[in-house]
Amino acid sequence: MKQGRIYPAIFQQDGDYITVSFPDLPGCNTQGKGFVEAYRCAREALGLYLDDYDNAPAPSDLIFIDKSAGGRVMLVEEDIVDNIVYYKQEQVPQIMRDKLAEHGFTKYKLAKVLDVSESYINLIAKGTRRPSPDMAKRIALVLDFDWQVFYS
Numbered sequence: 001m002k003q004g005r006i007y008p009a010i011f012q013q014d015g016d017y018i019t020v021s022f023p024d025l026p027g028c029n030t031q032g033k034g035f036v037e038a039y040r041c042a043r044e045a046l047g048l049y050l051d052d053y054d055n056a057p058a059p060s061d062l063i064f065i066d067k068s069a070g071g072r073v074m075l076v077e078e079d080i081v082d083n084i085v086y087y088k089q090e091q092v093p094q095i096m097r098d099k100l101a102e103h104g105f106t107k108y109k110l111a112k113v114l115d116v117s118e119s120y121i122n123l124i125a126k127g128t129r130r131p132s133p134d135m136a137k138r139i140a141l142v143l144d145f146d147w148q149v150f151y152s
Helices: 035-051 092-102 107-114 118-126 133-143 147-151
Strands: 006-014 017-021 029-032 072-077
Touching: 006 035, 017 035, 029 035, 035 072, 035 118, 092 118, 092 133, 092 147, 107 118, 107 133, 133 147
Parallel strands: none
Antiparallel strands: 006 017, 006 072, 017 029
């Protein structure tokens, strides 16, 4: 069985959600409603992020992680991408293509605006990955469509 790589992550309470960021991996962020969901999402986000990189940066030692902003620093093992369960939403790819073109966005630019990895946006745009409700709302706000399309 392939073992996942381990990176430090910062878990912070943000309203009803717990946000997770990886200091060594810019744009690798996620969130969950509650700690268990946030941790599961962190493993998945880490796996998807690292799947795009042959030479990912080495993880920092925990003593070098800036803890001044608060939150909890924990080690997270990536979820091996083969283990991630995908769903297929047939209408999402067309809506995403149309709205990206209408607003002059590329998936790369959308990922940068939303501060997430491009691979995450690619999976959402293909209709094989369902974003969290908060991320669905953020995408829909930027591209001007009903966020509930991801859940219909």
